[in-house]
Structures are given as structure tokens and as C-alpha cells.
Amino acid sequence: MSLKFYDTATREVRDFVPLEEGKVGIYLCGLTVQSEPHVGHIRSGVNFDVLQRWLRASGYEVTFIRNTTDIDDKILIKAAEQGRPWYNLAYEMARELSKAYAALNVAPPTYEPAATGHIPEMVELISELITRGHAYAAEDGSGDVYFDVRSWPSYGELSGQRIDDMEAAADADPRGKRDPRDFALWKGWKKETEPETAAWPSPWGPGRPGWHIECSAMAGKYLGTAFDIHGGGLDLRFPHHENEQAQSRAAGHPFASYWLHNAWITTSGEKMSKSLGNSLLVPNVLERVRPIELRFYMVSAHYRSHVEFSFEALDEAAVGFRRIENFLARAAAEVGEVPTGGLLCADFVNAMDDDLGTPAAVAAIHDVVREGNKLIGTGDIDALRGNAASVRAMLDVLGLDPADPAFATGSTGETDKLSAAVDVLINTLLEQRNEARAAKDYATADAIRDRIKAAGIEIEDTPSGPKWSLETDTSN
Structure with a gap:
């Protein structure tokens, strides 16, 4: 039997044929380091650790990239609630995540990039999208930049949706958008509510990247414009992975050949999450x-x-x-x-x-x-x-x-x-x-x-x- 995967993009089991014989590039969307990891968080790390182990056992040379998101709205809000710098919270939670991975024998990836270390690559990718007519700077003075979903006819193909059936994107103020479903590539600095340390210079003014552009830029940095496998939790398929694929391909990058998504760990039939109050922290379970x-x-x-x-x-x-x-x-x-x-x-x-x-x-x-x-x-x-x-x-x-x-x-x-x-x-x-x-x-x-x-x-x-x-x- 040849190696086969269920490709979420095509919704069928496909024979695995790498782009380069004997070599495989994998990008796994890691966690947003806002809180201690629970069992549900760790599942994707374990599942994709098994994937890379099997590929290596099958004779492939594997480059495995697993990122962390260390700047976003949730991190800023939680850090403010705790009266500490956002980067201190993100660093501490990243260390807790590393401990949990190590405890469960999740092998370190080839590289584990953090979003804040790749702002120049993100700015460059956003600029390319603007040049190609797939992104625009908001005209409301906010400093936001959005991806124009109507400019990309294939938008929705990963999750099997039509644009008109989608709900409005919830990641930025809608006043600067041409379409409510457009999503943020760059978020202008909110001087009144956000610390100065949470802003980086850009052609559109100080600010920080949107969530989706981070992974596109980091995947391209370490795996090139085309790579084999993109993975993550099922909840990331839309909007995160849909948006990643759209902005990457709109920039002229072939991006991922296969999409693999792991399912959830649930409690009482609901996805395990902090917001539901049903999380089980890894150290507690290991007692x-x-x-x-x-x-x-x-x-x-x-x-x-x-x-x-x-x-x-x-x-x-x-x-x-x-x-x-x-x-x-x-x-x-x-x-x-x-x-x-x-x-x-x-x-x-x-x-x-x-x-x-x-x-x-x-x-x-x-x-x-x-x-x-x-x-x-x-x-x-x-x-x-x-x-x-x-x-x-x-x-x-x-x-x-x-x-x-x-x-x-x-x-x-x-x-x-x-x-x-x-x-x-x-x-x-x-x-x-x-x-x-x-x-x-x-x-x-x-x-x-x-x-x-x-x-x-x-x-x-x-x-x-x-x-x-x-x-x-x-x-x-």
C-alpha cells in the first residue's frame, strides 16, 4: 500500500506524492501563547509528531515547521488584565507549552518561529498583495490593511463555502472595509488602548500583523512558496487556513499541496476550550x-x-x-x-x-x-x-x-x-x-x-x- 492522506482541500483520500523526491516540508499552525496548554491544545502537536515520525521511518527527509503566535488581541487583553507586559505573558506561556510538549515526547520541530520575529516578511507580503490588487489600506485613518476577498475568485474553496454565505470577519472595525468579509492583514496601532511595544513600523503606519498573514509569511520563509503539507486543528480550517491559502495564492505562491486537520478533544460534546471552562491543564492530568x-x-x-x-x-x-x-x-x-x-x-x-x-x-x-x-x-x-x-x-x-x-x-x-x-x-x-x-x-x-x-x-x-x-x- 502506498502512503495516503485524507486531503481536507479536495475532501478525498489521495496518494502522497512530495514536491521533491525523498523530501517533505510540513507547516503546522501552532498555538497562540495566551494561557497554559490543556489536553485539547496538545493534540495537534502529538498528531503531527506522529506524522513526521512516520515520514522519517518511511525514508523521507522532513523539514517540520511549527510556529507560535506571540502577539494578538487575546494576549494583549489578558496581559492588561494581569497587569504585566504582553511579551512577558507570551514568553511564560510559550515555556509552559514547551514543557507540555516535552513531557509527552513531542519532538522539537526543525524550527519553531514566533510571529514577532518575522514582521519584515509580513510587511513584504502585504505590500505584494496591494501591488497585485488583492489588498488595500483602509481610508478611515486607522492604519488597517485588508485583503479584498472579492478580488480572489477562488476564495472559499478550502472550506467549500460561497462568499455570499459567509459571515462578516470579526477581526477588525468594519468601518474601513470594502466588504464585511474582508479580513485584516495589518492592524493599525490603537494609541489609546494598546502599549507602544505592541506596534511595529510599516508603510501604513505603526501597527501589528493580522493573525492570518503571520503563517503565510513564516511558511514561505522556511519552506518556500510551495511545500507539501499544511496542518492544524479542524477549527482552523475556516477562517484561518482559508485566509492563509487565499492571500498566499493571490501573491503568486502555490502554497500547500495537502491539507491535514486533526479533530477536537471534547468534553460533554463541546470543543475543549478555556472559554467553556472545561479545560484540563496538562500538568494536572499528569498527576x-x-x-x-x-x-x-x-x-x-x-x-x-x-x-x-x-x-x-x-x-x-x-x-x-x-x-x-x-x-x-x-x-x-x-x-x-x-x-x-x-x-x-x-x-x-x-x-x-x-x-x-x-x-x-x-x-x-x-x-x-x-x-x-x-x-x-x-x-x-x-x-x-x-x-x-x-x-x-x-x-x-x-x-x-x-x-x-x-x-x-x-x-x-x-x-x-x-x-x-x-x-x-x-x-x-x-x-x-x-x-x-x-x-x-x-x-x-x-x-x-x-x-x-x-x-x-x-x-x-x-x-x-x-x-x-x-x-x-x-x-x-
Whole structure:
């Protein structure tokens, strides 16, 4: 099977053919660093990390750009509410985002540009659009510059909409617009309400860029006027990505060949967001499960599928991942250190080639683990070593290798490394207990239970499998 993606622009699954043989350029719209990242924010980073890992595993040389938006209305408003400079807020939240990515083993991109570092490129692109007749400076003295959507006949093609059916753009005062759907490329400085540090010089007066022009300029800077894949959350398809494509192509740039969009993580059926009050900050979630388990939960769903978040589902995913870890620990006890670079099974490869089918890829890993469990204790060391190496190689593609230094030496420190090791050992014993019970060897099962209890561990048998916790001290 050849590599295929569902292209949001054409609304069909397409064979992937890069612009340059053996090389792939990816641009991912990153986050606006206005607040601490929640689980919903991190999903696109995880999903597109899997994409770039699979492309590299498939032999491609990947240039992966993921930006941050560090200046916009929301940042200015929140900073003012907190009585701090906007750039201080943006910097602190960017650091929190980096910590969250690192905790979940999201590999750093080739480069991570910030919007404020690319104002000259944005001004140049806006000037080109004005020259070509696709943009205009407002005549109301505001210093705003707008993209003329009526000047671009293809406007709306990415999201499949007609201009007359669209609502008015909400990113600037409509008084200076020729059409209410025109969107801001440059926002004139509002001297009365905005700090002087939030304005840059331009041919149209001091101001700052509109949101959409930022990504067009940064993508062009690092990937050229034409590149392979543009990605982001589904909520960005309109208006953000629609506007990006329109202004880039109106400037004469072919822009992205494929558009990939990940779906939302929802709570109570609604997109997870700060405004809804249903956000789950990453550090808080990681107090309940290990980072590798949260990543497994997110990767196990297809990137285009909406995920209804619940702690019950997260806990079940964690139990499922521990079964894989337990197998690797038991295999290592027989074969020594499990080697890297194992073979990827055919079902895994086919699943990943089919629009990053991670649910089927995870199922393929479980299948190989089941075969590996049958090899334990048989004395067939070579077969067990190869099986375990295959499991580890597939986990590595998904960023889930338990031996990855990102999980062993991350910000969690020595205490969490010890906790993770204890967790694997205890779950290995629980797996042996389950096997004994399945074989109706209740004496062995009870003996294992008693050994665990003697170590101060409580066991709870649940429908999703046994769970353990430290015994509660009730002596006080």
C-alpha cells in the first residue's frame, strides 16, 4: 500500500506524492501563547509528531515547521488584565507549552518561529498583495490593511463555502472595509488602548500583523512558496487556513499541496476550550497518569476522530499500555536488553500508510504482543527477541517507546523514574496472576496476590483489568 492522506482541500483520500523526491516540508499552525496548554491544545502537536515520525521511518527527509503566535488581541487583553507586559505573558506561556510538549515526547520541530520575529516578511507580503490588487489600506485613518476577498475568485474553496454565505470577519472595525468579509492583514496601532511595544513600523503606519498573514509569511520563509503539507486543528480550517491559502495564492505562491486537520478533544460534546471552562491543564492530568500513558490515549484515536475526554477512558488506556510494557519487561528478563531497530509488522505499516491509521496500528502492536507472550518461557530466545524488538520499533514510531530517554530523563525526575519502574514490575506480577487465574491455578494466583499485598500494595479488580495503589495508612 502506498502512503495516503485524507486531503481536507479536495475532501478525498489521495496518494502522497512530495514536491521533491525523498523530501517533505510540513507547516503546522501552532498555538497562540495566551494561557497554559490543556489536553485539547496538545493534540495537534502529538498528531503531527506522529506524522513526521512516520515520514522519517518511511525514508523521507522532513523539514517540520511549527510556529507560535506571540502577539494578538487575546494576549494583549489578558496581559492588561494581569497587569504585566504582553511579551512577558507570551514568553511564560510559550515555556509552559514547551514543557507540555516535552513531557509527552513531542519532538522539537526543525524550527519553531514566533510571529514577532518575522514582521519584515509580513510587511513584504502585504505590500505584494496591494501591488497585485488583492489588498488595500483602509481610508478611515486607522492604519488597517485588508485583503479584498472579492478580488480572489477562488476564495472559499478550502472550506467549500460561497462568499455570499459567509459571515462578516470579526477581526477588525468594519468601518474601513470594502466588504464585511474582508479580513485584516495589518492592524493599525490603537494609541489609546494598546502599549507602544505592541506596534511595529510599516508603510501604513505603526501597527501589528493580522493573525492570518503571520503563517503565510513564516511558511514561505522556511519552506518556500510551495511545500507539501499544511496542518492544524479542524477549527482552523475556516477562517484561518482559508485566509492563509487565499492571500498566499493571490501573491503568486502555490502554497500547500495537502491539507491535514486533526479533530477536537471534547468534553460533554463541546470543543475543549478555556472559554467553556472545561479545560484540563496538562500538568494536572499528569498527576493522574504518566506522560507516556496520556500520549498513548491520544495516539490510540485516529487524528481525524473527535475524542470525548473522560478519566475513565484515560485510565483504561493506561491499563492497556501497561500490558505492552509488562510484555517488554518480561521479555527483557529472558533475552536481556530488547534491541532497537526491530521490523515493523505488515499490518502496522499498512495502517500507518492509510492516512495515519493509528487505531489499527495500535491493534497490530497488541497482536504482536499476544504472540510474544506465547513465546515467553518456551526457550526460543531468538524468536522472543525479534518479537519484542518489533514491538519496541512500532512503539518508537508512535513516540511511545518506554525506553525513550524523553520519558526516562524528562522533567519528572528520579522519583517518577523509580515510580515507573515499580509500576512495570507490579503489573508484571499482576499479568502473571491473571495467567494463573485463567489456567485455574488459584493457589499460584493467591500466592502472587499475597506477595503484592505484603509489599504494601492494594489490588482492585475492575472490568478494565486490575489496578494497584499503595495501601492507605489508617493507624492515625
